[in-house]
Structures are given as C-alpha cells and as structure tokens.
Amino acid sequence: MLIDAIKVFVNDTHPMEKRSIIRHQAIVEQILEILSERIKDRSYPPNSKLPSENSLSEEFKVSRVTIRRAMDILVSRGNIYRMQGVGSFVSSIAQIANPIVNPILFQDLIRSQGYQPGIQFIHAQEIPLTTHLAEILKINLDEEIVELQKVFTADGEPVIFCSNILPKWLLKESLFQNVIRQPSITEPIFDFLTNQCGEGLAFYISTIRLDTMGNCPIKMKDFLPSMPALVIDEVGYNNQERPIMLSVHFYPGNRMKFELIRRRTIL
Template sequence: MENFELVGYPQRYEVVLKRLKQLIEEKFKEGDKLPSELELARFFGVSRATLREALRILEEEGYVVRKHGVGTFVSSRPILQSGMEELQSITKLMEKQGYKPHTKDIVVTKTYPNAKEAHMLRIPSTEEIIKIERVRLAESIPVVYCVDRLPAKLFSSEFKFIGESLFDYLNDKLGIYIAYAISDIIPMLAEKNNVYKKLDLEKNDVVLLLDQVHFDQNDIPILYSSNYFSPKKFRFYIVRKRV
C-alpha cells in the first residue's frame, strides 16, 4: 500500500476522508477488510482520533461497515445516486449515470382506487384509475419497484404504455408536464408487499419508500406513485443551505 502525500494539506479529518474514499475506490473491493486504525493513522500521518472521525463519516455514508472487535470492511456501494431536491424520471437518472434502463414484470390494470389513492389524486372512489406496477432495472440490476396510479379520464382510449419513462409518455402523448411532486419518505422492511422478491433482497433488508403525488403546472394531481428503493443499490442525498 503506497503512501498518499498530504503535503500542503492540513491534517484534518476532511482530508483523510477524501483520501480514504480514493483508497477504497482504487485498492479495495466490496467485502475487503481495511488495515487497522493504527496502520491507517500512520499511513495518513494523523492521530487515531482524526482517523476515527473520518471512519465514522465513511460509515454514515455507507462506504464501510465497522464490526466491533473484528475490523472495518468495505460495504456494497449503491450503483445510482440522486439529490432528494431533484425531480427527474428514473429513466433519465439511469442514463445520466451511464446505465441502460430496462423494465420487467410490468402489470397494467384499470380499477377503482382505494381510499388513499382517491384522496391523493383528489378524485371520487367511483372514478377509475390506471395502475401500473413494474420493476426498474439499471442494465440487469433491479433498483426500484414502482407502483403508479393515474386517473383513467386522462386517456381518451385504451391505455398503452410504451417506452421506459412515464414522465416522457405523459409529456409526449398527452402534453402533460409534471412540474413538481410532494413526497413522503418512509423506511420499511422489504418483506412488506413482497418487495424483497422484486428487488432481489432479503426479507429483513430495509427499503426506502417514496410515496409521492406529482402535479402539473396548474397544481392538478396527475400521478400518485409509490417507489420502493433499495439503499444497497440507490443512494439519496440532499444539499442543505443556511437561510
């Protein structure tokens, strides 16, 4: 393991954090055990307290897993990431990050909404909706299970969803532009609704549910979606600014 040069940099945990990420990405793979804290502290020329702070942040960000009395291991890293403040289709997100989007297990039904669906879409329970269930893949890796509902009145004829992006379909076929969304962020076990089977997870794995209503520029609810993301494969972050 060749030493990193810290000349010209203050020996602070921010610098060590950056160098540790570089080291992990270049020298280690998922599941590998990192050198001991003492070795890493000597390697970077910092105190163990500084090194521990950098490791703590790395663990919070999901880069490593620390096992008491055993050591620090490189964790599996998400293949996709997105800012929580950004609203874009999953299709576009995959393409921007170099993955070809695919869809499998798509089921489209015309049905009546339950109480929550009717409330979210602001329609009576006697008004039909189109419900779309599907698993989205980055290349061949399932990353999100999507359940989307739209008022059936939006479609003058039989609904035929073609393509990968529902946002693009609404815009190109119906002239409907999704301007913003209001989202609830709910952690839950993957065993609920058999999400673990759809995303190739374990029952006790945790998934992140984005339960959200999408509105057009006239503040009309167009789409109610429940998207189940695996934190193992998809990382969300948020940029927070002082006000």
C-alpha cells in the same frame, strides 16, 4: 512536522491519482473525501479489505485518531463495515445517499454514486380504480388507470421498489396500450411525461412513513417481510396543479439513506 500541504502518493496496490491535503481545510473531511472517492471509483473494490489505520496514517502523514474518525463516518454511512480482529471492508452495496428535497431520476441518483443502474420491469397493467385512488388523482370513478411496477438496481442489487399509477387521460388510447405492452418506454419517467404525454412534472407532494418490506407490493425472496423500509408516497402535479401520477417507493432500510437540509428560520 507541520507543512502547508501533505502529498498523498500513489501506491503499488491502488493506481490512484495524487491528491493534496490542505491544512486550512478540516483534515478529517479531506481524508473522508479521498477514501470515499476511492470506494466510488473502485480503487477499493466491493468486499475488499481496506488498508490498516497504520498504513493510511503513514500514507496521509496524519494521526491514527484522524484516520479512525474518517473510518467511523464511512461505517455510519454504510460505505464500509468492520470485522473484529480482521479489519475494515468495503460494503458490496454502500448505502446510496438520496437528497430527499429534490426530485431526481433514480438512474441518475444511482449512477452519480458510482454504481451501474438497472431496471427490472415487474408488470404494467390496468388495475381497478378505487374511491381512494380517484380522489388522489382527481378523476371520475368510471375512468381507467394503469400501474407500473419496477425495481431499480445498483450493480444488479435491488435498492428501490417503485409503483407508478397513471390515469388513462394522461396516456391517450394508443399510448395506454403501448405502455402495457412495452413498459420500458416509460423510462426515464420525467422524459416520458414531458415528451410522450405532453405533461411535465412541476412538483410533488410527498408523505414519508415507516413500514416493512412485507407490505411492499413487489415481493423478492432476498427481503424478509420483517425488514424495515422507508416508504415515500407522492403525488406528482403538472403546471396546472392537476395530479398526473401517484408513486409509492419502498426503500429497504439497508440499501438507502436520505439527506435533508433543514434551515432555521430567524424571525
């Protein structure tokens, strides 16, 4: 029976608040939004089995086809996975959507999608300055640089492998040594650049490429060398368009997805 709004009732298993499905909006999109919220707030915990299509169809008063379409989208996003003849389950770490156009702190990105962010600092040390790095950072070959290696985690699972290279002129002498002794002072990185270095990040110039985890400078046993990875190499500039940081980010193919808005230019 067609009605203007279909109520979503709380059941005994999942203490979820009531939601309404409004008919002038796309039903599949509304179902998708509700299920995504339940995954995000852990009403459906990681590795838990989702209600059957029949059960969800009865709950939302929609067809199984509509439920299946919403579930297909969740599978494509990496939020859930299917086991033939058993059912659908919530992924332990769903793919994290990264809006690639806008720079965002990794901690905020991870937290915004319902995970507890964490950082593992691998090392902070002075590294040799090559001609290539000097050209990128626009510094002389006799200057010094420091590399920070860290891994960002979501609920303890590694999702982003990060290398930041900073020139010594940016850090000054005392700050340079403090960073090497205590790399945690560099996070959040945007705040560190602005408040500690006095050089706010104005923009990035980024290059995106495909690689494998075997070429990632940070090694972890859970990631096979042959695992595909998306790599973003980017140079951060201050307001005077001077390079202040080189970053290399490895994103394992099963942990992250990227969203990009592409607009058609009409002449």
